[in-house]
Amino acid sequence: MTSTTHDDAQSLRPPVQPGAYDPATAVGASPPRSLWRDAWGRIRQSRRAMFCVVVLLAYVLVGLIGFTGVLSNETVVDGATIPGLIDRTIGKSHQPPSWTHPEDGGISPSYWLGLDFMGRSVFWRLVYGTRVALTVALLASIIEIVIGFTLGAVSGYFGGIVDALITWLFSTVASVPWILLMISFAYVLKNKTVWGYELTGVPSIVLALGLTTWVGLCRLIRGEVLKHRDRDYVLAARAIGLGHGRIVFRHILPNVFHLVIINFALGLAAFVHAEVILSFLGLGVTEVPSWGRMIDDAKLELLKGVWWPLLAATVMIFVFSLAVNLFGDTLRDALDPRLRGTD
Amino acid sequence: MWAYIVRRILLTIPIVLGVVLITIVLFSYVAADPARAWAGRIASEAQLDAIRAQMGLDKPRWFKWSVPIREIEATGRTLAVSTPWAHGLEEGDRFVISGVGNGHDGTFAVAEVKGPKGFTYRSTAGDPAATQPIALASDEDASLHHAELTQRLASGFDSQLLDIITFRIFELKSMRYQQPIWKIIKEKAPASMAIQVPAFLIALGLQLSLALYAANKRGRVQDLIVTLLSVLILAVPALSVYLFAQWAFGMQLGWFPVAGWESSGLQWMKYAALPIFISVLLGIGSGIRLYRTVMIDEIYSDYVRTARAKGLNNRQVLFTHVLKNGLIPVITNTVTALPSLILGALLLERIFQIPGLGNFTVEALNNYDRTVVMGMTFILSIVYCLLILVSDILYTLVNPQVSLK
Numbered sequence: 050m051t052s053t054t055h056d057d058a059q060s061l062r063p064p065v066q067p068g069a070y071d072p073a074t075a076v077g078a079s080p081p082r083s084l085w086r087d088a089w090g091r092i093r094q095s096r097r098a099m100f101c102v103v104v105l106l107a108y109v110l111v112g113l114i115g116f117t118g119v120l121s122n123e124t125v126v127d128g129a130t131i132p133g134l135i136d137r138t139i140g141k142s143h144q145p146p147s148w149t150h151p152e153d154g155g156i157s158p159s160y161w162l163g164l165d166f167m168g169r170s171v172f173w174r175l176v177y178g179t180r181v182a183l184t185v186a187l188l189a190s191i192i193e194i195v196i197g198f199t200l201g202a203v204s205g206y207f208g209g210i211v212d213a214l215i216t217w218l219f220s221t222v223a224s225v226p227w228i229l230l231m232i233s234f235a236y237v238l239k240n241k242t243v244w245g246y247e248l249t250g251v252p253s254i255v256l257a258l259g260l261t262t263w264v265g266l267c268r269l270i271r272g273e274v275l276k277h278r279d280r281d282y283v284l285a286a287r288a289i290g291l292g293h294g295r296i297v298f299r300h301i302l303p304n305v306f307h308l309v310i311i312n313f314a315l316g317l318a319a320f321v322h323a324e325v326i327l328s329f330l331g332l333g334v335t336e337v338p339s340w341g342r343m344i345d346d347a348k349l350e351l352l353k354g355v356w357w358p359l360l361a362a363t364v365m366i367f368v369f370s371l372a373v374n375l376f377g378d379t380l381r382d383a384l385d386p387r388l389r390g391t392d
Numbered sequence: 393m394w395a396y397i398v399r400r401i402l403l404t405i406p407i408v409l410g411v412v413l414i415t416i417v418l419f420s421y422v423a424a425d426p427a428r429a430w431a432g433r434i435a436s437e438a439q440l441d442a443i444r445a446q447m448g449l450d451k452p453r454w455f456k457w458s459v460p461i462r463e464i465e466a467t468g469r470t471l472a473v474s475t476p477w478a479h480g481l482e483e484g485d486r487f488v489i490s491g492v493g494n495g496h497d498g499t500f501a502v503a504e505v506k507g508p509k510g511f512t513y514r515s516t517a518g519d520p521a522a523t524q525p526i527a528l529a530s531d532e533d534a535s536l537h538h539a540e541l542t543q544r545l546a547s548g549f550d551s552q553l554l555d556i557i558t559f560r561i562f563e564l565k566s567m568r569y570q571q572p573i574w575k576i577i578k579e580k581a582p583a584s585m586a587i588q589v590p591a592f593l594i595a596l597g598l599q600l601s602l603a604l605y606a607a608n609k610r611g612r613v614q615d616l617i618v619t620l621l622s623v624l625i626l627a628v629p630a631l632s633v634y635l636f637a638q639w640a641f642g643m644q645l646g647w648f649p650v651a652g653w654e655s656s657g658l659q660w661m662k663y664a665a666l667p668i669f670i671s672v673l674l675g676i677g678s679g680i681r682l683y684r685t686v687m688i689d690e691i692y693s694d695y696v697r698t699a700r701a702k703g704l705n706n707r708q709v710l711f712t713h714v715l716k717n718g719l720i721p722v723i724t725n726t727v728t729a730l731p732s733l734i735l736g737a738l739l740l741e742r743i744f745q746i747p748g749l750g751n752f753t754v755e756a757l758n759n760y761d762r763t764v765v766m767g768m769t770f771i772l773s774i775v776y777c778l779l780i781l782v783s784d785i786l787y788t789l790v791n792p793q794v795s796l797k
Contacts, residue, residue: 221410225773363632370627
């Protein structure tokens with residue numbers, strides 16, 4: 050059975066003139082590559098981008114340590130409950146960084162980056178902060194993408210009054226300076242109870258960031274969907290009777306998804322930086338350690354010459370932003386050929 | 393082109409209204425009990441009620457029509473009209489009031505009023521909260537058994553909308569300082585401007601020259617260094633730089649005052665120097681990349697080749713041709729960056745204790761001074777809308793192709 054279909058397929062192909070160029074049998078011809086394969090090939094060729102990938106994977110691994118709970122789990126020693134590593138006082142406050150444990154002399158990561166004003170390990174707080182930063186950036190991106198893509202696609206696809214309304218909405222949101230809008234959202238969402246669930250720290254800043262950053266993506270997707278709406282493949286999909294939802298999400302989405310990915314990669318660093326601003330304003334994460342909180346705490350510590358928590362958190366953010374931005378640039382060049390060659 | 397400009401101006405109106413809506417909704421209805429946030433945890437219920445009345449939170453939220461009065465407490469008094477513009481009434485017209493009743497939130501105004509002009513006036517006679525102690529003139533006989541409010545009640549939304557469209561928002565008082573926002577802005581703006589304007593101009597000049605330089609040396613080491621510089625600057629958290637600079641240059645080296653401000657004479661320059669320097673340093677990152685791309689596009693276009701073929705030297709080509717043509721995106725980008733100048737850098741002003749608008753806004757956030765945060769958001773958004781409008785119109789004047797769209 051399988052051999053007959055194979056033969057049928059063979060017989061359907063037009064006869065090939067001997068010596069004529071046939072893409073399927075040509076010597077050295079590679080199979081057709083998808084956009085994503087092609088992009089991955091380009092990224093792999095760039096040593097800079099691959100280095101960024103490795104750095105980002107390291108961040109994810111460090112972030113995962115925070116997710117396992119070993120840092121925040123309370124332990125019971127001799128009947129007394131001891132807070133997790135991130136909240137435990139393990140020495141004098143403001144102890145400078147050292148490779149070894151100050152008492153027994155063994156190598157101990159807890160002291161590598163010194164202790165903060167409450168004698169807590171800066172190292173473990175930094176590790177936990179990675180979890181918070183990645184969670185915030187990732188969840189905020191998801192909200193941004195869902196809102197931005199849906200509104201943009203609906204607007205571009207349907208046009209008319211829907212388009213006018215959505216265009217009005219994003220023009221309006223874009224008119225409020227972003228930093229004020231984000232701060233305002235964080236301000237009004239802080240400690241607000243939604244469906245019986247009190248928004249604290251991470252959820253409220255995720256919402257504040259996600260709900261205020263979708264405008265750029267929405268505008269981009271709207272323009273792109275507008276172009277795709279009248280293309281042949283969409284007409285064909287409509288002709289065979291597919292619904293609007295299926296056309297948008299199954300047929301148009303894959304053709305504009307690279308823009309979503311570029312937007313996602315280039316937006317990650319902005320979320321991490323925004324978290325620092327919110328922490329400084331007292332609108333950020335309060336119950337767990339975060340990079341922003343560590344920098345915020347440093348404003349008093351620095352006066353006493355305690356520089357290690359500030360430096361540690363700053364370097365973490367700096368390296369993350371650098372890796373994300375450089376990788377995002379390569380990704381953009383690889384995925385969107387129109388933008389290629391400008392750098 | 394005029395048609396385009398007029399249409400563009402008309403398009404701004406719904407956007408301004410949208411901003412009004414966002415501001416009101418965000419601060420009145422999304423915020424978790426603003427009165428409690430302002431008063432703190434120890435405030436009594438009575439205090440909270442007073443604050444709610446001050447914030448206008450005691451009124452119906454959106455719209456409320458025809459609220460039936462549940463109880464009639466008093467009858468037979470006259471009401472002096474104090475809102476002459478309503479229903480063709482004149483000031484001084486006296487009406488017999490048929491009842492004072494309880495509305496859905498407390499005792500308020502009027503039921504059915506029979507007046508000398510022979511018509512029945514069903515209304516709250518204005519704002520339910522404000523007219524609580526209603527001016528009742530004398531006891532006169534009147535009897536009415538049924539009372540119903542058929543006018544739309546004034547709501548919190550109304551009063552805020554009215555505040556905004558009549559520009560009374562500038563007169564709204566800061567809850568903390570009990571001073572109109574407008575007055576505070578006037579007082580605080582100079583310090584912000586003293587930092588922002590020089591920083592902005594220096595940064596713009598640096599961005600353009602570095603971008604032009606990098607574009608000219610495209611692909612060489614100089615280009616790489618400039619590009620790398622901008623990427624590195626973009627990756628540093630601004631707050632860390634502020635803290636570090638204050639500590640290093642202010643405290644350790646003592647080159648600049650650590651923080652503070654003096655507005656007399658030229659004293660401010662002493663305090664402004666370091667913040668301006670940091671602003672410039674942090675501000676050039678994004679611009680360099682953008683302008684470099686713009687300049688490269690221009691350098692590789694046909695007219696530049698023609699200019700070179702004509703025998704112009706590199707400097708003439710760069711400064712009279714490339715820079716001039718590349719300025720359009722620069723102007724657009726610059727205009728849209730202007731509102732942030734008004735606000736000033738929030739964190740920068742806070743850290744260096746500069747008594748500017750940014751610092752003031754942060755303080756308002758810390759104090760839950762809702763009117764200020766709301767007012768600043770709104771005012772800046774409107775300024776932004778207007779600037780975008782201006783930049784779009786300028787753009788059509790520079791580039792006539794736009795008006796064809």
